[in-house]
Amino acid sequence: MCASHRPVESPAAEGPPAVEPGPPDGPPATALDHVGLSVRDLDAALSFYRDAFGLVEEFRFTVDGARMTAVVLRSEDGWAVELLHRSDSVDPVVRYARPDEAVRNRGYGHLCVRVQDLETVFERLLAAGATVIVPPGPAPHPAVRYSYMADPEGNLLELVHFGAGADLAAPA
Known part of the structure; x- marks a missing residue:
């Protein structure tokens, strides 16, 4: 059971915080938390x-x-x-190191974080212990730059920067 809903009161509260109910006629989902x-x-x-x-x-x-x-x-x-x-968790049977190979495993593939300054965040992750998978460079979409890294446990992380005029509806 996942319990990380945004707290209504103090973020220092112990255990799962209370959540505010949404409007009954609102959308079924409002954001990825x-x-x-x-x-x-x-x-x-x-x-x-x-x-x-x-x-x-x-x-x-x-x-x-x-x-x-x-x-x-x-x-x-x-x-x-x-x-x-x-303490008894196990490593996946196969962990692929590259994003194009990771899709061979069903389920979680990577965590993508939108950033303001790709190179600065890339360097910050390197300093924190990340491994470079794909260095910063242009993405398939115009005006978008990205990078892939792995955290110290091998989880794939994507950093993405949407520049001025980035159009995700444009063909890649």
Whole structure:
């Protein structure tokens, strides 16, 4: 069960925070809130995502029956990463290092983060311990630049910058 909904009151509250109900006639979904990553080393993952993206710990909780600890880190812009740790977690059978190969595994492929300055964020991730997969360069869409990296556990991360005039409806 995922519990990282935006809190109504104090972000320092223990456990899952309360959420405000939406209007009954509103859209069924309003935004992607977070991505959950199962990690081998919770402390190392916390350090990486805090240092790399400037995320702040919103709250943490444990699920004793599942022997799981979770920590939700959130950006100033509102997106979040939920780091999930179980001491008995296992590595995937096959982990592909490149984004074009990762789609061979069904399910999670990569986490994409929109950035203002691709090169600066790229360097920040390198300093935090990321590995370069695809260096910054032009994307298939006009006025878009991107890069792929892997976090210290091998999870693929895409950085994307939409320049002036970027048209995602244009053919690639």
